[in-house]
Amino acid sequence: MKSSPNSPTNLTVGKQRSPSKVLVHCCQQVKVNIDNKRKARAEDLSLKNVNTLMIEENKECFSGFGFFDSPHPSAVPMPRAEIVINTNYIGTKNMVKAAIPFMRPSSEGVRIVLVSSRLGRLNGRRNRIANVALRQQLEDTESLSKDLIDSTMNKFLIQTKDGNWVNGGWPQNNTDYSLSKLAVNAYTRLTAKILAERPEGQRIYINCCCPGWVKTAMTGWAGLTPPEEGADTAVWLALIRDQSISGKFFAERREINF
Structure with missing residues (x-):
């Protein structure tokens, strides 16, 4: 400024x-x-x-508004990491919680679409949590819980504050951003499971998607995907009528692994 x-x-x-x-x-x-x-x-x-x-x-x-020093931070200082987690995960969670009571029942179901990223994938080849047991817990819908997601984020923030996050086995690329999107992905699956218990006529379906490396201010205009193409999958998910699709992760209108 x-x-x-x-x-x-x-x-x-x-x-x-x-x-x-x-x-x-x-x-x-x-x-x-x-x-x-x-x-x-x-x-x-x-x-x-x-x-x-x-x-x-x-x-x-x-919560819901982020501050970035650069699109590709080489370090994760406090309070930056906390703001990224609060923005991408806590802000998203709070928004969904606040919006659900205002959603009108529909015979075709109501849909929530969360914007996430491939960087948050649990089993990415180059960018993932090193702790295999933790990955399995986050991957298993039966063991997945709000407490597990929150405790994972809190553990990272504590290590960031203490300055020893580098050796914590966290994703190596854009660590704070990747973890925040991992939390969004996990929250999508957990929320889909909870919402599936709603009675017929009050069903809400939730999915998340990765828009890709979009040419916007966030990427310093270096992205390869035009904004309208980046938004395509999210709009498609919001309008799709297939009620069996919930708790899934998409990119380019195709389901991808969490």
């Missing part, structure tokens, strides 16, 4: 601003960059430009 110390939009530690003003300023600055046909700079949403004390005191306000 390029505001001066006396600017009303300055977000330095010296002047604590409300969460809403932080979010509005970040969004406005990104929009300005896009409107000017420039790349949205990573520094617009950089933690170094936000009062981290304010984030700590207003965690609920920031």
